[in-house]
Amino acid sequence: MTTMSTVNAMTEKDLNRNVRKARQQVSQNEDLIFEKSSPGKAAWKLAPLDVPEVDSAALLGAIERTDLGNMPEVSEIEIIRHFTRLSTWNYAIDLGMYPLGSCTMKYNARVNEAVARLDGMANAHPYQPESISQGALRVMKILSDCLIEITGMDTITLQPAAGAHGEFTGLLLVRAYLESQGNPRKKVLIPDSAHGTNPATAATIGYQVQQVASNSSGMLDPAAIEAAMNEDVAAIMVTNPNTIGVFESDIAKIADIMHAKGGLLYMDGANMNALVGKARPGDFGVDVMHLNLHKTFSTPHGGGGPGSGPVACKKILEPFLPTPVVVERPDGSLTLNYDRPQSIGRVRAYYGNFGMFVRALAYILANGPDGLRQTTEDAVLNANYIRKGLDGYYDLHYTGQSMHEVVFSDKRQAKLGVKTMDIAKRLIDYGFHPFTTAFPLIVPGALMIEPTESESREELDLFIDAMRCIAKEVDESPEVVTDAPHNTRVSRMDETAAARKPVLRWTPS
């Protein structure tokens, strides 16, 4: 076993002796844009004004602004270089596998970007007359129809801006429905394996969160739910396949339990990449669910967003959908219907992240029924291939049959002082983005791995090889792992110090 100082003395070559997927390359430094600014540089130019100039001081008086403080002044080439250099510091799907569990980092086809930028799509104003919005409405209608079919539900709203926003909308539908039945109820059941947005959303709507423990297999326990269920409970929020990547085989039974006592079954659709074309939530008892177009339907993550979180639901919830709703007129043209007296109201301005609808629909059209099914099959195959490849190297906390993702734990490595985050960081040296480490909470030290369908066997083999090498390093020289990453332009940041005295903006020194 090497010691800390040995690591320091190890040459780059030694450190990277097993790294097959990456090397190091010169990488440009770049200051903050404010540090490059100087008065008189400019990247802008306006067309000459074709109307009379105005005296802004006279028009605006005291509220006129004359100074924009520290806003930058730079030229166009400096902007191109600034953001190009910054971009080269990022990992991306376009560069390699992104095995973030629960995030479904799949290929983002460039045709989606191209069609979203067509004049009539990109430059359509949300309030332009419907007579010149038929193309946009058609996109919304066909996407809605496709998503309804894919989920097996009865109806849908595209308005929510992301998954969490969809959860909010979906739970509001539940609440409005129950209220219309006389009692909105008080609680929402949430498994301990759930993503953080589930409890956070329930709280936002004013529901108390009652956590339900997973059973020893990490699965929902119908008996426990039965026990927790009563007339105070509005709904249960289930992720299926769940966050350990396993299909909740008792899902229909759980639906029955909920329905028997007047509650509803909400499904977090983050893991729909395991089901599209193979099984439909509407068929196994789900009443309402959200989809993440930025996961399952390939719209790009963009460094954190934008997303889109449509909510599909059963007929009983339809009257409560947010306004407006796209409907077809007898002549086949489309219109936005605002006249929905029981609606929960709007959850955001306009109609949702329309640009993402275009991209998601382009994805569906590129796939068709056969492609969608094949995609799901490949996603599940890939996860199982990784599971097989890493079995014996990492501890499988729960052994249920994996679907689109597999969750290991750092149990073996933790004994040697190496945590999931260390392994994640070392994976960076091997040319990969790490897996998800932050959850599910039911797996201590989780390594949550979701390859998606977008990885070739070659890339998976490199990943498995890297993970095995790291397992070996943990045995032989754990400091190499706990000290990682070594090959990046910055090493681990002191996050504690950053949070203790947060510096959240640049100020001139």
Place this chain on the structure above:
Amino acid sequence: MTTMSTVNAMTEKDLNRNVRKARQQVSQNEDLIFEKSSPGKAAWKLAPLDVPEVDSAALLGAIERTDLGNMPEVSEIEIIRHFTRLSTWNYAIDLGMYPLGSCTMKYNARVNEAVARLDGMANAHPYQPESISQGALRVMKILSDCLIEITGMDTITLQPAAGAHGEFTGLLLVRAYLESQGNPRKKVLIPDSAHGTNPATAATIGYQVQQVASNSSGMLDPAAIEAAMNEDVAAIMVTNPNTIGVFESDIAKIADIMHAKGGLLYMDGANMNALVGKARPGDFGVDVMHLNLHKTFSTPHGGGGPGSGPVACKKILEPFLPTPVVVERPDGSLTLNYDRPQSIGRVRAYYGNFGMFVRALAYILANGPDGLRQTTEDAVLNANYIRKGLDGYYDLHYTGQSMHEVVFSDKRQAKLGVKTMDIAKRLIDYGFHPFTTAFPLIVPGALMIEPTESESREELDLFIDAMRCIAKEVDESPEVVTDAPHNTRVSRMDETAAARKPVLRWTPS
């Protein structure tokens, strides 16, 4: 002074202690696309055929091809990753300064790319009727007018595809003209400081090359030219400013010498970035010259091309211009005129690299007269700033007043066994692209540095600092320099072995 083995033992940190502009970052490996291919993968799909299928065997018989050999079979995401990964191995203007002397690596504005991709520009067929080509012809006409004005010449052809092709075209004009005068003559005078394309072109046209020696200042010597000039000489090819970046102040005198004996003055316009808006070759006696739109007029180099090499000339040469020529009809519409009996003929199919015309014109419109002049001034200022900054560190072989570029020599460093190419390679570690080393031949071990106007003072300071640090390294630990680059994903390639037994294509192993 460190020894070779010391270099090997130096840590990355030691090696890069003075490097301010760059660090190292993980960089993805990537095999050849053929090595990623496997039967059954596909990135293509055709729309269903809307006409009857054909029996290709019946139609084509023995010439039907049924097997495309080792052409790759890969999916779309693999293509995106393949070329994205490859791209990250390149340096580029978008990443930083590209001080290649004679190459004018300036900012390539993105608006140029956008307008070149407009439907009517990108999808215009060269043989579509003129009635629906007026936009394209207008672009050619206005660009021609601008370039004529900028060069101070009388007329122009946009047909040549690059600088060397322009030289060819220009010399052909000379030849055709002289021929029309009764004698095409035999020789072309070319200074020893000229770019390799000049003699190569003259040879292509069947002219003998007579080299004229530069004087002790690296300048053309009117007396030497006078001596060389006679009725056998068709023309002299002068680069102005010349390849050491100095304005040939005797240029008008040289024109007179040539004209007096019936010869012509050809100017290689590669260095027009020193003159635009400040001086016009047509005014100082040039008869014919080419421009490089991919240098002076900002069309992107694209890893080696495409370029565009318009040839501007005086009235006497106009009858000989390649066909067709854009002319304006009385009604203001534009037409292509093919009826030019004295024309040298075509130098390529269609009308030239039209896409580059669009970009170059967009550049001119973005600048206007004031911007073009300021651009030239900044380019010259930048070169002089570097000259000042490196004076005393590197040997200035010729001390004439620099315009847009400055040429040092490795004289001092060569004494310590370090050559210009070593310094160039070490500059890579410092986050820069090297300067030009291959020429001018009149400067032994040339460091030919052209910053262009696109560099900020900050970037120039980093460059000067890097060059000074390297000069110091040459003194203190030359092996660090002769062994460079150290920070790249590959180190120096064995070019000799590569040329001895060339492997010019992949073959399955």
Place this chain on the structure above:
Amino acid sequence: MRYLPKSDSDRHAMLAEVGVSSIDDLFSCIPAEYRLQRDLTVPRQMAESEIVQWFAERSRENAEGLTFMLGAGAYHHYRPIVIDALVQRGEFLTSYTPYQAEIAQGTLQAIFEFQTMICELTGMEVANASMYDASTAAIEAIMMAERVTGRSGAIVARSVHPEHREVIATYAKYQGVPVSEVNFIENGRVDVKALEEALAQSKVACVLIQSPNFFGTIEDVAAIADVTHKAGALLAVSITEAISLGIIKPPAEADIVTMEAQSFGVPLAFGGPYCGVMATREKFVRQMPGRLAGQAYDKQGRRGFVLTLATREQHIRREKATSNICTNQALVALMATIFMTVYGKIGLRELAKQNLAKAAYAAETSGKSAEVLFPGAPRFHEFVIRTKADPVEIREKLLKKKIVGGLPLAKYYPELGNASLWCATETTSRAAMDAAAEAIR
């Protein structure tokens, strides 16, 4: 399927490696009765060329090449080309939330720059990495004010964008947040007196106004802040036209500023994705929703950036989080960052000034044949006119000239009669404005 990097023989080999005989074995965990035994009824698989053609047809159905005199919270401005050139780089487009700082410094530094610029423009001390849009940012501001003040409820100006008020109503209803409205006076501004009285009656957490408001009128923020703060409430100011900050003083008296950054280089895209902004005072930062990038250093002392103060967020704090927001509008915020960088300190002001001039001209020419409402208070680039003709008819008339006219307001403010809301930006030509004035006649 052309996105899938596998041949059938890869699949077979992998199945063998996994130890199953067919792919369906991997789906056997799904009870048989729920396994779909048929093709989904979605359109057949298309070639890329067909997809492009299909959307191009939809695009044409949507009409192309329009001039907009329509704003109402979504504005047509020129988008510098560099924006799309840069945000389409795969390293930005296809990267995830920058949790792994060592390979996400590009996104992190860009967010830090975004936060800084938003602070500079709004006069606030901290800004987050983005919210979904201005409407959800507004309700988050109210909820945040509740956390900060420990009070409940808000008074919202009726001159706030009607759809934003609808969103607030939706959120408020189910959370038991009492929300009341305060009306505007003849000059289009908030009725400060009425606000003062309402504040006296109920100890609300927050007053929410919009400036420039829905009518394009700039509010007297200082006066409103005064009465609000006297009553112990926080003032949240919503800005739906970010360009206005180029020439109008930021609402520095506010406690929270929310904003729609769509005008900063984001396509109209039929209403989204846009970019919500939230900025506030440093002392409130721990009650703020959303992601924050902060400066940090690595072991070698190199500066970098990380997502910080995550204990506010759902993935750490779950039901006790400040908000449930997770995915935000990162790439759109990057567009805005690039836009702000292009125009910068001087250009943003000049741009805003052109907008001011264009709208002044448009209002003046329209005013010759229609009544310009809300006189006596300054406007930015929108204005309301009352016409003899039904605004819907005027719209139809103008559409023939490819001009999209003002928004009829009857639906939102029936009391204003034949009123419509018009907008002029640097993209609105004088010819279009003259045509509009003509159509109004």
Place this chain on the structure above:
Amino acid sequence: MRYLPKSDSDRHAMLAEVGVSSIDDLFSCIPAEYRLQRDLTVPRQMAESEIVQWFAERSRENAEGLTFMLGAGAYHHYRPIVIDALVQRGEFLTSYTPYQAEIAQGTLQAIFEFQTMICELTGMEVANASMYDASTAAIEAIMMAERVTGRSGAIVARSVHPEHREVIATYAKYQGVPVSEVNFIENGRVDVKALEEALAQSKVACVLIQSPNFFGTIEDVAAIADVTHKAGALLAVSITEAISLGIIKPPAEADIVTMEAQSFGVPLAFGGPYCGVMATREKFVRQMPGRLAGQAYDKQGRRGFVLTLATREQHIRREKATSNICTNQALVALMATIFMTVYGKIGLRELAKQNLAKAAYAAETSGKSAEVLFPGAPRFHEFVIRTKADPVEIREKLLKKKIVGGLPLAKYYPELGNASLWCATETTSRAAMDAAAEAIR
């Protein structure tokens, strides 16, 4: 000027550093009488928005949304979106010729892949990194054949693209290269007998043919190679429609293959930039013009690529170089490489087959009311018809339907009468072909 990264104070500071008092001091080396004392007479500096608008207007003057039944060496094929997404990455777009291999491996590997694919498709052993276009590649092939054979002159088929023959004439004239032409027979193919006779008469270095030829007819390359080789000359085959290689056997009997790769994903762009290709046998490589990428290894034994065999080139060999070519069509070759990668082994064949089917249909429908010339020899996707009406009129008629009809041939082949050259590709809809057949009637 917004591209220039300097403020005036930067300029002043730099001038001071350089030690001059004004910028004009740096231009004092230019004799005063040649210093321009006025503004250039070029259009005024425009805003980016104006530039976009100006070119959009030119684009519309050019007509948009056309269907092409016009080829003649420049073909309208669908361009996969990934091409522009990738070639616009700054690292490809804004990099120089890859002389510095350590920071140009991306470009170098891509060239190596291009060379390999061209070899695979053409049946040759080596290919260079690109030539300007097919026309200049053709004359370079002739000059190369002269170097290889030590002979002079060429026989060129009259069915070679007329403009290519013009280019050959231009080059040949001033180099004293004797060039003669060989005619075609009724089936559109080269008159092999006449060729044989011509070869017997003069010991030329090269025979140049095109296949598919200008009429779309596929030549009998084997037969031509036979007579050519017997006469001791080299056979150069030019291919102007690269897609044809998907379904037509490569001219493996040739000694040099030149090609226009425009069909491989390159925009029509009113005639350029396109991508000339040159491929040949390994034994001739040192006589080949243009850049070559070759495999190499670094000290650590890592595989990479370099520009190699540079001693053929002008920057080393000057007037003794194999050609004066320097800048080539690199980025366009990259487009072609990506296109070939997208379609690949199977897709290229299927694509070619669709083209074949489309053209067969078009010829058949047109043939109902016009005479299809050159029967009896196989065609790819172009065909010549002789009509009653003047082809120029037919063109005008079709243009109203946004269809660009066939090229009138009178200018090039007056003996063919009212002949015109038509083309159908995978982008030509049946509706367009039916409309064309209608117009011919």
